[in-house]
Amino acid sequence: MSQKAAAAAGPLFTPDDVAGLRATVVGPVLEPADAAYATECATYNLAQPTTPDLVVGATSAEDVAHAVTFAARNGLAVAVKNAGHQMVPTVAHNSLLITTTRLTGVEVDEATRTLRVDAGARWHDALTAAAKAGLAPLAGSTPVVGVVGYTLGGGLSPLLGRAHGYAADHVRWIELVTADGVIRTATPDHEPELFWALLGGKGNFGVVTRIEFAAVELTDFYGGGLWFRGENMAEVLDVWRTWAPALPEAASTSFAVQRLPQDEALPAPLRDAFVLHVRFSYLGDAAEAEELLAPLRAAGIPVLDSVALRPVMDIGAIHVDPVDPLPYVETGFGLREFSAETLAALVEAVGPGSDCPLVTVEVRALGGALDREPETPNAVPSRGLPYITFAFGVAEPSDLPFMDEHLAKYAAALSPWADPRNVVNFIAPDEAVNETDVRRLYGAERYHRLAAVKRRWDPHNVFRRNHNIRPSSAPTGL
Ligand SMILES: Cc1cc2nc3c(=O)[nH]c(=O)nc-3n(C[C@H](O)[C@H](O)[C@H](O)COP(=O)(O)OP(=O)(O)OC[C@H]3O[C@@H](n4cnc5c(N)ncnc54)[C@H](O)[C@@H]3O)c2cc1C
Structure with a gap:
C-alpha cells in the first residue's frame, strides 16, 4: 500500500487498543488531538516536524517495552526522540513515537571513571555531573543534544575526539528494548554483534534506555574561536589547510563560513556579519596552546578572539551553535582532502564574491584517535576520513527550496573531494533515505554485517523511522 493509501485507510489500531496501552504505560500516551x-x-x-499517530512519553524501560510491544503487535513503525536534533520526519502513516525526555538520570562512578546515563539526559546534565568528579565525557559541540542519540551516532567531540576517539568507543554496556519488547543488555561479551551494531547503527536495533561509558580526567581546556572578516577567508584558510593537519592530537580545529543574522544575542562584531569562524581547542597548558595558535592568529586580524582557558562545562564556546529551534535545511558529507584546489572551490562557492545565503558552511578536521579502531570495535563508519563538511540554510518554509538549491550548489562545488562516508550524527533527515545511500554511508562490508544484525534483532524492521538499515534477506547464522 502506498503511504497515501495507508494514511487514508487510517491507523491500524482501535480506541480500545489505545486505552489498553494507556492502562499499561505510566507516562502519557498522546494522539494528535x-x-x-x-x-x-x-x-x-x-522545518522537519514529527507527527506520529501516537506518542508515548516513557518514564521507564518498562514503559518503552510496553510501547514497542504495542507498536510491533499493531504494525506500527517506532521512532525515538530525545532532544529532537536529528529527527527523520515521522508522519501519521502508522507510526508510534517514543520520547525519552523524562528519563534524565545521570550517575557518576568516580572509582571507575564512568557515567551511567538514562536515555533522556542531555550533555549539559552529564557534563555537570562529571565535572563534580573532575571528569569530562566526550561531549559534542552543543551541550543541548541528547547523550544517547549522539553516542549511538558515533559522537564526535570538538574537544576530546582527536585525542580519545569517538564517544561510541568508550561505551561499556547498553540497556535497550529490542523489537520483541524485551529489555536486554548488550556488552562486548554479551550479545557482542548487537553491541557492535548499536554503536554507529544508531536507532536501528532498539530503543536504548541506559548506557554506561568511560570519561576522561579533565577539568579545563584552552579553546574558543577566532572570527575573521569573511572577505579574508581565502588568506586565513590557506594557512589553516596546512596548519590543521600538522596539529598534535591534543589539539582540534574546524572552521565555519558564516552569514550571521542581526541578532542582539550575538557579540556586536558578529551581528549581521559575514565571518570566517576558526574553532580551536587544546588539552594542555596555555603557553603551548598560544604557540600552536600563533600561525593562525598571524593569518589575519580577528574581529573577535574568544580563545581562553575554560572549564570543560564551556565546551559549547568552541562552536557557539544556535540553541533555540529554527527552520532549516542542511547537507553533510565526508571530504577526502582539503587542498589548495578544495579551498579555491570553497571560496568560489561560498566566499565573498558568491551569492551564497547559507548561514553556516563548516569543515571539521578529524584524524588522530578518530582514525583508530577502539579495543572493542564498533560500526562507526567514518574512521580514516580526514574531514567532514556540514552546511545549513535557515529560512521561512516558503524559502527553504531556495536554500536547498544553494546546498546543492555547495555540494556540487566540493564533489571532486567528497566521500560518501560521514559521521552518522551529521546525516540530514532527508539524506540517506534509501538503501543505496545508507549502504554507501557505511560501506558495503559494514552495511552487510549491520543488515545481518538487523535481521536477527528486528526482522520486521519495526525501527525504520531513521536512516534505515534493512534486515538482510540472506540467512545470517546469527
Ligand atoms: C547544532 C548541532 C550541533 C551538533 N554537534 C555535534 C557534534 O559536535 N558532534 C556530533 O557527533 N554530533 C553533533 N550533532 C548531531 C547530534 O549529536 C545528533 O543529531 C544527536 O542524535 C542529537 O541528539 P538528540 O537527543 O537531539 O537526538 P534526537 O533528534 O532526539 O534523536 C535522533 C535520532 O537518534 C536516535 N536515538 C535517539 N535516542 C535514542 C534512543 N534512546 N535509542 C535509540 N535511538 C535513539 C534515533 O534514531 C533518533 O531518530 C549536532 C547537531 C546539532 C543540531
Whole structure:
C-alpha cells in the first residue's frame, strides 16, 4: 500500500487498543488531538516536524517495552526522540513515537571513571555531573543534544575526539528494548554483534534506555574561536589547510563560513556579519596552546578572539551553535582532502564574491584517535576520513527550496573531494533515505554485517523511522 493509501485507510489500531496501552504505560500516551501532543513531538528543526499517530512519553524501560510491544503487535513503525536534533520526519502513516525526555538520570562512578546515563539526559546534565568528579565525557559541540542519540551516532567531540576517539568507543554496556519488547543488555561479551551494531547503527536495533561509558580526567581546556572578516577567508584558510593537519592530537580545529543574522544575542562584531569562524581547542597548558595558535592568529586580524582557558562545562564556546529551534535545511558529507584546489572551490562557492545565503558552511578536521579502531570495535563508519563538511540554510518554509538549491550548489562545488562516508550524527533527515545511500554511508562490508544484525534483532524492521538499515534477506547464522 502506498503511504497515501495507508494514511487514508487510517491507523491500524482501535480506541480500545489505545486505552489498553494507556492502562499499561505510566507516562502519557498522546494522539494528535491531545493538547500536549505538539509539545511532546517538538523538534529542533522546525522545518522537519514529527507527527506520529501516537506518542508515548516513557518514564521507564518498562514503559518503552510496553510501547514497542504495542507498536510491533499493531504494525506500527517506532521512532525515538530525545532532544529532537536529528529527527527523520515521522508522519501519521502508522507510526508510534517514543520520547525519552523524562528519563534524565545521570550517575557518576568516580572509582571507575564512568557515567551511567538514562536515555533522556542531555550533555549539559552529564557534563555537570562529571565535572563534580573532575571528569569530562566526550561531549559534542552543543551541550543541548541528547547523550544517547549522539553516542549511538558515533559522537564526535570538538574537544576530546582527536585525542580519545569517538564517544561510541568508550561505551561499556547498553540497556535497550529490542523489537520483541524485551529489555536486554548488550556488552562486548554479551550479545557482542548487537553491541557492535548499536554503536554507529544508531536507532536501528532498539530503543536504548541506559548506557554506561568511560570519561576522561579533565577539568579545563584552552579553546574558543577566532572570527575573521569573511572577505579574508581565502588568506586565513590557506594557512589553516596546512596548519590543521600538522596539529598534535591534543589539539582540534574546524572552521565555519558564516552569514550571521542581526541578532542582539550575538557579540556586536558578529551581528549581521559575514565571518570566517576558526574553532580551536587544546588539552594542555596555555603557553603551548598560544604557540600552536600563533600561525593562525598571524593569518589575519580577528574581529573577535574568544580563545581562553575554560572549564570543560564551556565546551559549547568552541562552536557557539544556535540553541533555540529554527527552520532549516542542511547537507553533510565526508571530504577526502582539503587542498589548495578544495579551498579555491570553497571560496568560489561560498566566499565573498558568491551569492551564497547559507548561514553556516563548516569543515571539521578529524584524524588522530578518530582514525583508530577502539579495543572493542564498533560500526562507526567514518574512521580514516580526514574531514567532514556540514552546511545549513535557515529560512521561512516558503524559502527553504531556495536554500536547498544553494546546498546543492555547495555540494556540487566540493564533489571532486567528497566521500560518501560521514559521521552518522551529521546525516540530514532527508539524506540517506534509501538503501543505496545508507549502504554507501557505511560501506558495503559494514552495511552487510549491520543488515545481518538487523535481521536477527528486528526482522520486521519495526525501527525504520531513521536512516534505515534493512534486515538482510540472506540467512545470517546469527
Ligand atoms: C547544532 C548541532 C550541533 C551538533 N554537534 C555535534 C557534534 O559536535 N558532534 C556530533 O557527533 N554530533 C553533533 N550533532 C548531531 C547530534 O549529536 C545528533 O543529531 C544527536 O542524535 C542529537 O541528539 P538528540 O537527543 O537531539 O537526538 P534526537 O533528534 O532526539 O534523536 C535522533 C535520532 O537518534 C536516535 N536515538 C535517539 N535516542 C535514542 C534512543 N534512546 N535509542 C535509540 N535511538 C535513539 C534515533 O534514531 C533518533 O531518530 C549536532 C547537531 C546539532 C543540531
